[in-house]
Amino acid sequence: MPFLISGFTEERDTMHVAVSFNGKLPLVGLNDKGQKTFFDATMDFTAPARYASPMDTVLEALGACSMMDSIAILKKMRKELTSFEADIVAERAEEHPKVFTAIHIRYRLTSPDCTLVELQKATGLSMEKYCSVAAMLRASGCAVTWSSEII
Template identity: 35%
Template sequence: MSEPVKGKVEWFKDYQFVGHIEGDKCSVILGEGGISPMKLLLLSVAGCTAYDVVMILQKMREPIKGLEVEISGERREEHPRIYSKVHLHYKIHGNVSEEKAKRAIELSQDKYCSASAHIKLSGAKLTYSFEIVRED
């Protein structure tokens, strides 16, 4: 079993909180003047899958030059206001094979991305699309 992840959130002032994970070099401001925890959750999903897709395409020896992952989410009206729908759009830069790009995204979404798995386990419908931005 892996080591537990430890962190803390401290009330800074008004409705601002600072979060930090032990061993990490950055902190995040939550609440007013910062990012909301639910928006941070979306960014976590996009970051997790972006990491996977780059690593997988590099292991496939595909000529990836850049990647952007756009994410949008819709939340329920009733509490708890969890996400009911999440959509990811991947913009893959480089002369990457469409088939391999699709496979890399599928591997991330179906096997590797733990953050996406959390969203799906909460009952949200997670969809994705992609485009390849070719380089001349």
């Protein structure tokens, strides 16, 4: 049973996750559906990290969130998608906390029937209206930009 924080109620759309440390990395995240995520970092510099860092996962979440929106929009347009990728590059602040200051996503779609204009509409709707991760990053002051291309 998840704990409740003052001001939070079970009637709201809430999420609950837990992260644990068992004496060594990786950290293990567990969501309320029982799904695990592993987080790693090179702390002692003797071996490379085996899993993504928390900051890596933020960028991956941005790509996944916006791609899921864009796929749904393109499917509603009845477009056939062969492959869809997002390459994401980010800049971070020089001082701690080293937050993201700028992020650019380059979407690449392979489709036999989707035009660049349709892809740009889908990715634009996602990034400007639907993607919660993009909205949180922008609210933090991060500049989030994107471009799209048909392969």
